[in-house]
Amino acid sequence: MYKKRFDGRKFDEMRPIEMEVGILEQADGSARFQIGKTIAIAGVYGPKEMHPRRLRKPDRAVLKCKYNMLSFSVTDRKRMGPGRRDKEIGLVMNFALGKSIMLDDFPKMGVEVHTEIIQADSGTRCASICAASLALAHAGVPMRDIVSSVAVGEVGGSVVIDLTKKEEDHPDGATDIPIAYLPKDDELTLLQLDGKIKPANLSKAIALGIEGCKRISDLQKKALRKKYSSS
Amino acid sequence: MGKLHTEHRKIAVPGDLLAEGMDFVPSMGSYRDDEKVFASTVGIVDIRGRVIKVIPLNGRYMPMKNDVVIGKIKDIAYNHWSVDIGGPTDANLSVSEGVSDYVDLARTDLSRYYNFDDYIVAKILRVGSDGFVQLTTKGPGLKKLRGGKLTEMVSSKVPRAIGKSGSMITMIKDMTNTEIIIGENGWIWINGKPEDELRATLAITKINEESHTAGLTKRIEEMLKKGV
Numbered sequence: 001m002y003k004k005r006f007d008g009r010k011f012d013e014m015r016p017i018e019m020e021v022g023i024l025e026q027a028d029g030s031a032r033f034q035i036g037k038t039i040a041i042a043g044v045y046g047p048k049e050m051h052p053r054r055l056r057k058p059d060r061a062v063l064k065c066k067y068n069m070l071s072f073s074v075t076d077r078k079r080m081g082p083g084r085r086d087k088e089i090g091l092v093m094n095f096a097l098g099k100s101i102m103l104d105d106f107p108k109m110g111v112e113v114h115t116e117i118i119q120a121d122s123g124t125r126c127a128s129i130c131a132a133s134l135a136l137a138h139a140g141v142p143m144r145d146i147v148s149s150v151a152v153g154e155v156g157g158s159v160v161i162d163l164t165k166k167e168e169d170h171p172d173g174a175t176d177i178p179i180a181y182l183p184k185d186d187e188l189t190l191l192q193l194d195g196k197i198k199p200a201n202l203s204k205a206i207a208l209g210i211e212g213c214k215r216i217s218d219l220q221k222k223a224l225r226k227k228y229s230s231s
Numbered sequence: 232m233g234k235l236h237t238e239h240r241k242i243a244v245p246g247d248l249l250a251e252g253m254d255f256v257p258s259m260g261s262y263r264d265d266e267k268v269f270a271s272t273v274g275i276v277d278i279r280g281r282v283i284k285v286i287p288l289n290g291r292y293m294p295m296k297n298d299v300v301i302g303k304i305k306d307i308a309y310n311h312w313s314v315d316i317g318g319p320t321d322a323n324l325s326v327s328e329g330v331s332d333y334v335d336l337a338r339t340d341l342s343r344y345y346n347f348d349d350y351i352v353a354k355i356l357r358v359g360s361d362g363f364v365q366l367t368t369k370g371p372g373l374k375k376l377r378g379g380k381l382t383e384m385v386s387s388k389v390p391r392a393i394g395k396s397g398s399m400i401t402m403i404k405d406m407t408n409t410e411i412i413i414g415e416n417g418w419i420w421i422n423g424k425p426e427d428e429l430r431a432t433l434a435i436t437k438i439n440e441e442s443h444t445a446g447l448t449k450r451i452e453e454m455l456k457k458g459v
Contacts (some may be wrong), residue, residue: 028291046289047319058361079443100245102262102271108318108361137245140290142271145246184246184269217246224244224273228288228443 006166014150014162014212018132021138021227029139030125031223033131035150036164037121042131043114061106063091064094069117090127096129096149096180096190102142107132107204111141113208122165123151126178129190134220138227146224148216149180149190152209154197159205161212177205181213238371239278242443243270243285249412250283251261253454259262260285274387275443288443292416294318298355299373299382302366302415304345311337314353314366317386317416324353329368350376350420352412379422382432384439386417391442392435399438399448406455407431430455 005011015036024030027043034040067089072077082090097113099151108117113136115128129149136143152161168174173199180190188206197205233252237243247270249261257263260272261283270276274285294300294316302314305321312324326334330344345351352373353366369375384392392413393400404411407430409423421431434451441447 031291049320106319106362137273138289140264140272142288143245143267144262144271145265146244184248221244221246225242228242228273 001157001168002160002172005160007164009179011158012159012208012211014215015164017165017216019134019220019223021134021223025136027139029135029137029141031131031134031138032052033066033127033134035123035127035130035162038123038127040119040124040127040131041116041118042128042135044111044132044135044141045070045114046139047106047109047141048112050108056108056110059107059110061111063094063098063101063103063111063113065090065097065113065115066111067115067117067125067163069120069124073117073120079204087126089128092125092190092192093129093132097132097136097147098135099187099189100143100145101136105142108171111136120165122168122176123162123178125149126151126180129180130216130220134223137224140200145182145184146217146220147182147189148182148213148220149178150209150212151178152205152212153177153195154201154205159201159208161208177202177209179206179209179213181210181217183217185216235278237276237278239276240443241276242273243276244273244289245269245271249276249285254281256282258282258284260287278418280374286352287385287387289385290387291319292317292356294322294358294416296355296358298415300353300355300366300416301376301412301418301420302351302353302416304347304349304351306403307341307347310434312341314351316353316364316366316414317383318364320362320364322353322355322366324351324366324368328356331369345375350381352376352402352414352420372412374419374436379420380432382421382429382435383418384417384419384435385442386415388439388442389413389415389417391447392419392438394448402448402452403431403434406452407434430458 018034020032029044032041081141117124126149133147153176175195233254250268257268258424272287277284288454302316305315306313355366356367407427412420
């Protein structure tokens with residue numbers, strides 16, 4: 001049984017979160033999201049002409065999400081280029097964010113979201129979604145709500161929020177469940193589970209994740225306001 | 232009777248509840264969900280009676296009919312020019328809308344009218360439902376730009392750079408001794424002595440950064456008086 005967390009956090013406590021809006025000069029919108037040692041940056045380009053042309057939708061814009069881990073983001077150098085995992089995460093990000101963005105305002109256009117992980121310590125897809133969501137808001141793309149995301153899971157039989165890499169590799173087994181959430185509509189837009197968890201713990205974990213997402217959402221809105229309220 | 236949850240000139244972010252009740256009308260940058268009105272962009276709340284608007288603080292220019300914009304010639308085709316106006320797609324300027332002379336297409340090189348990288352002031356004639364933008368240079372003040380310097384600002388902040396009945400722009404023009412044309416796409420052309428151009432550019436940059444604050448005209452005036 002996992003009684004005390006490796007870094008001394010409470011089971012429902014997230015790592016310290018830091019974020020900044022508008023970090024890239026050339027992108028239409030950009031943001032950095034940091035949770036513990038995990039750092040993600042996102043850049044948004046568009047709405048602009050959609051390429052390739054055959055993927056255009058006559059009635060709405062197409063959202064393109066790219067997820068990439070930089071070679072030096074992990075302890076063993078990661079080979080460059082998109083792998084199976086990167087493509088999957090790009091796709092689930094698309095689903096998680098697409099629900100919130102008002103794509104039907106821009107027929108035949110494309111919106112590109114690029115996220116890069118500069119440092120990885122688990123929860124990278126959640127950090128990417130949070131960063132991307134901030135960057136989209138910064139780019140002025142109309143959206144129904146800010147998407148926030150956090151990982152929950154079971155480590156050695158205990159339900160925890162925001163796992164670290166060390167916890168994911170716990171000898172008694174660990175399950176990681178990334179969650180994305182729209183607070184306004186009370187709707188989950190991402191829920192992935194590959195591993196084992198007790199049904200009772202799953203609902204407990206999701207409830208914990210939703211609480212965490214609500215807290216992140218408040219921080220995201222604060223960061224966006226802060227960008228313009230100073231000076 | 233509805234209830235208002237925000238104030239005039241306050242910063243809103245997507246998902247913020249702005250008002251409740253069917254008597255409030257969402258406009259630019261906001262949307263209705265059942266009885267409630269929410270913000271959909273980061274911007275300044277603007278309440279005019281029952282109409283709620285969120286003026287975006289960032290974002291691309293979205294072309295609108297009758298806007299006067301500044302554009303850059305990107306491509307010359309057989310019978311039209313492609314013009315970059317900072318919008319999602321390049322705009323189209325046809326020969327018949329760009330030139331008033333008779334043009335024999337087979338024999339004329341269109342670059343003698345507008346060449347690559349030329350800047351023009353044009354009016355948006357039509358915006359198609361698919362985002363196709365057609366321009367015209369026929370009209371008062373619409374022309375090719377010669378000399379000068381180009382600077383950019385966020386298109387939704389252009390009204391701030393112009394000011395109430397042109398107060399801001401007139402002041403900058405007078406105090407820096409420059410000629411300024413503001414396109415509604417946020418592209419701004421400044422012409423004058425190099426040092427004056429620089430001063431005007433700095434003033435425009437300041438407006439872009441502090442557009443949401445009060446008493447801006449006065450601060451710009453002080454800044455120009457001090458001499459940068």
